[in-house]
Amino acid sequence: MRIYADNAATTKMSQRAIQAMLPYLDQIYGNPSSLHTEGQQAAEALANARARIAARLGCSPREITFTSGGSEADNQAILSAAKMGERKGKKHIISTAFEHHAVLHTLQALEKQGFEVTLLDVHEDGMVSAQQVEQAIRPDTCLVTVMYANNEVGSVQPIAEIGRVCRQAGVIFHTDAVQAVGHLPVHVERDNVDMLSLSGHKFHGPKGIGALYVRRGIALQNLIYGGAQERGKRAGTENIPAAVGMAEALDEAWEGMEEHMRHLVMMRERLIEGLSQIPHCALNGHRDQRLPGNVSFCFEGIEGESLLLLLDDKGIAASSGSACTSGSLDPSHVLLALGRPHEVAHGSLRLSLSAENTMEEVEYMIAAITEVVGYLRSISPVWRDLELGKKEFVLK
Numbered sequence: 172m173r174i175y176a177d178n179a180a181t182t183k184m185s186q187r188a189i190q191a192m193l194p195y196l197d198q199i200y201g202n203p204s205s206l207h208t209e210g211q212q213a214a215e216a217l218a219n220a221r222a223r224i225a226a227r228l229g230c231s232p233r234e235i236t237f238t239s240g241g242s243e244a245d246n247q248a249i250l251s252a253a254k255m256g257e258r259k260g261k262k263h264i265i266s267t268a269f270e271h272h273a274v275l276h277t278l279q280a281l282e283k284q285g286f287e288v289t290l291l292d293v294h295e296d297g298m299v300s301a302q303q304v305e306q307a308i309r310p311d312t313c314l315v316t317v318m319y320a321n322n323e324v325g326s327v328q329p330i331a332e333i334g335r336v337c338r339q340a341g342v343i344f345h346t347d348a349v350q351a352v353g354h355l356p357v358h359v360e361r362d363n364v365d366m367l368s369l370s371g372h373k374f375h376g377p378k379g380i381g382a383l384y385v386r387r388g389i390a391l392q393n394l395i396y397g398g399a400q401e402r403g404k405r406a407g408t409e410n411i412p413a414a415v416g417m418a419e420a421l422d423e424a425w426e427g428m429e430e431h432m433r434h435l436v437m438m439r440e441r442l443i444e445g446l447s448q449i450p451h452c453a454l455n456g457h458r459d460q461r462l463p464g465n466v467s468f469c470f471e472g473i474e475g476e477s478l479l480l481l482l483d484d485k486g487i488a489a490s491s492g493s494a495c496t497s498g499s500l501d502p503s504h505v506l507l508a509l510g511r512p513h514e515v516a517h518g519s520l521r522l523s524l525s526a527e528n529t530m531e532e533v534e535y536m537i538a539a540i541t542e543v544v545g546y547l548r549s550i551s552p553v554w555r556d557l558e559l560g561k562k563e564f565v566l567k
Contacts, residue, residue, distance in 0.1 A: 172486050172535070173486045173488065174486055174487045174488065174528070174532045174535065174536060175488045175525075175527075175528075176487060176488060176489045176522040176524060176528065176532075176536065177488050177489055177490050177521075178373075178464060178523040178524060178525045179322055179323075179373075179462075179465065179490070179521065179523035180490055180523070181372045181373070181378065182372060182373060182374060182375045182376075182525060183375060183527070184372075184375055184376065184377060184416070184420070185375040185376075185420055185423055187419050187420070187423050188375060188376050188377065188416040188417075188419045188420040188423070189416070191415050191416055191418075191419035192377065192412040192413070192415055192416040192419075195213070195216060195411045195415055196412050199212045199213055199216060199411070200213070201213040202408055203216075203217050203408075203409055203411060204398065204399075204400065213411050216411055216414075216415055217237075217409055217411055217414055218232070219415075220411075220414040220415050220417065220418035221235050221237070221414070221418075223418040223421070223422060224382055224417070224418050224421055225384075227421050227422070227425050228352075228358065228359050228384055229358040229359050229360050229361065230359050230360070230384055230386075231387065233402075234384055234385055234387055235382050235383070235384055236382065236383045236385060236391065236401050236402075236404055236405055237380065237381070237382055237401060237405065237409060237410070237414055238368075238380075238381045238382060238383055238405065239379055239380065239381060240371075240378070240379060240380065240381040241271075241273060241347065241349035241368050241369065241370035241373075241381050242273035243381065243383075243394065244368035244369065244370070244381050244382065244383035245271070245273040245274050245277065245316075245345075245347050245368045246273065246277050246394060247383055247391060247392065247394050247405075248316070248345045248366040248367075248368060248383055248385070249264075249274065249277045249278065249281070249314065249316060249345065250281075250392050251366075251385075251389065251390065251391045251392040252264075252314035252316075252343045252345060252366065252389070253281050253286060253314060254390075254392045255313065255343070255389070255390060256311075256312075256313020256314060256343075257286075257313070259313070260311065261310075261311045261312065262285060262286045262287060262311060262313065263286070263287045263288075263289070263309050263311045263313065264278060264281065264286055264287070264288050264289070264312070264313060264314045264315075264316070265288075265289045265291065265304060265307045265308065265312060265314070265315045265316070266278055266288065266289070266290055266291070266315070266316045266317065267290060267291045267293055267299050267317055267318070267508075268290045268291065268292060268293055268504070268508040269318075269321060269323075269324075269504065269505040269509070270316070270317075270318050270347065271318060271322055271347055271349070273347070274316055274318070274347055275504075278316075289307050291303050291304065292508075293508045293509055294509075295509055295510050296326065296456065296458070296460075296509075297321055297324045297325075297326030297456040297457050297505075297509055298326055298328065298329075298457055298460065299317060299329075299333075300329065300332075301329055301333045301335070301336045304317070304333050304336050304337070305336045305340075308336070308337075308340045308342055312340070312342050313342065313343065314342065314343050314345060315333065315337050315342055315343070315344050315345070316344075316345040316346070316347070317330070317333055317344075317346055318346060318347040318348075318349075318350075319346045319348035319350065319351035319352075319355075319357065319367075320350040320351040320354075320355065320461075320462050321350070321456065321505060322349070322350050322505075323456075323467060323503060323505040323506070323521055324455040324456030324461070324467045324505060324506075324509065324521075325350075325456045325457075325461035325462040325465025325466075325467060325523075326456040326457045326460060326461055327351070327355065327457070327460050327461060327462060330346055330362045330363075330364065331361060331362045331363055333363075334346075334362055334363025334364050334365075335363050337363070337365075338363050343365045343366065343389065344363065344364055344365045344366070345364075345365065345366040345367070345368075346362070346364055346366075346367050346368070347368050348367050348368060348369055349368060349369055349370045349373055349381075350373060350462060351462075352367075352369040352373070352374060352421070353369075353373060353374025353375070353420070353421055353424035353425075353428075354374065354424070354428070354431075354432075354462060354463060354464070355428075355462070355463075356428065359384055359386070364384070364386075365385075365386045365389060366383065366384060366385050366386065366389065367383070368381065368382075368383055368384075369381055369382050369383075369384075371413065371416065371417035371420060371421075374420055374421060374424045375420045375423070375424065375525075376413075376416050376417040376419070376420030376421065377412070377413045377416040377417065377420075379410065379413055380410055380413035380414060380416070380417045381417075382417070391404040393405070393406070395407055427526065430526075431463070432463045434526055435463035435464040435524055435525075435526065436463050438464070438524055438530060439461075439464060439466055439524065441530065441533050441534075441537075442466045442522060442524075442536065442537065443466055445533075445534075445537030445541075446466070446468055446537060446540060446541075448541070449470065449540075449541055451470070451471040451557075451564055451566045451567070452468050452469060452470045452471065452544075452566060453468065453469050453511075453515075453566045454466075454467065454468055455467035455468060455469060455506060455509060455511070456509075464523055464524035464525060464528075465521070465522075465523055465524075466521070466522040466523075466524075467519065467520070467521045467522075468519065468520050469511060469515050469516065469518055469519045469520075469566065470518045470519075470520065470544050471515055471518060471554075471557070471564060471565055471566045472518065472547075472548050472551050472553050472554035472557055473518040473544060473547040473548060473551060473554070474517055474518060474547070475491030475517055475518055475519045475520060476491065477547055478491065478518070478520055478540075478543060478544065478547060479491050479520075481543045481546070481547070482539060482540065482543055485539045485543070487535075487536055487539060487540075489520060489521065489522050490520075490521045490523075491503075491519050491520055491521065502517050502519070503516055503519065506519055512565055514553070514565070515565050515566060520540070522536065
């Protein structure tokens with residue numbers, strides 16, 4: 172049996188999305204910039220996909236720009252707001268310490284260009300308050316960028332409140348909503364959002380396609396120059412099959428959202444209950460204000476990489492908050508931002524569920540994780556020192 176519990180990394184494409192894409196792979200294959208019939212058929216499909224996505228987000232189709240994914244959308248949003256601010260003499264940006272690296276690395280690049288960046292501290296429960304944002308805004312602030320829901324610990328931020336503060340201050344507000352769109356009822360007007368990033372493969376659409384919502388009146392800065400595609404703001408022949416697939420996947424996600432949320436929350440709560448029985452562990456992120464399918468734990472006395480490999484042997488595909496699997500020995504910046512010590516952050520596990528998971532799988536995961544954690548601790552010299560009292564437990 173294989174259990175896939177790494178949906179925050181990527182999701183399996185839905186059959187509806189696959190079927191929607193097929194005609195645009197071998198029948199309607201024209202370039203949407205061409206004037207002939209084949210090209211205009213493709214252009215019509217692109218316009219339809221844009222309109223469907225806009226309808227779900229509560230905006231105009233003209234406010235949607237297709238991108239290659241969430242990272243490109245984040246980059247373009249932040250760099251565009253920075254450029255607008257610079258023209259007005261405003262070079263201060265506010266964000267948080269636990270954003271995705273697509274945001275943090277872009278901000279680091281802007282710092283080298285003379286921008287000042289304020290990274291707000293994250294509370295132990297993985298939350299940032301609107302009051303923190305309000306207190307950090309200055310006369311020279313040109314952008315606030317706060318992620319909608321954290322990709323590692325699942326905490327869902329008070330986006331509408333933060334957006335209201337930014338609007339009152341006349342500051343552009345961007346949110347990386349890659350983990351939220353398709354899982355939560357995101358609505359750009361209700362959430363007081365000026366710019367929003369999303370990615371198709373996070374809600375059972377294809378990889379390599381995303382979108383950026385930009386409120387009318389905000390000037391986009393080009394990242395890619397060339398043709399006049401995407402109203403001249405993103406050159407390159409549009410990926411029609413992927414755009415159609417993403418629109419179909421988003422429609423499907425929206426239609427089943429209420430039912431899926433109930434199912435996911437039920438499984439999430441059972442996982443949290445079961446894993447909390449393991450001694451010296453801690454749930455990461457807010458207990459209740461979290462994504463429906465996200466469960467993130469730290470287990471003291473073990474290494475996350477070993478945990479992942481042994482769980483994979485038991486048929487469970489999961490991920491760690493630690494970056495060790497990508498060649499870095501440093502623990503996750505997200506967990507450190509929450510105040511987890513290095514030695515505890517290394518022993519992290521993230522389980523991210525989809526509606527295809529079952530309660531039977533949840534029970535299997537609880538048993539398997541409990542067994543593997545126990546085994547790893549039994550062979551760990553660190554755990555032995557903790558048990559003998561040579562070191563103090565961090566997680567009581």
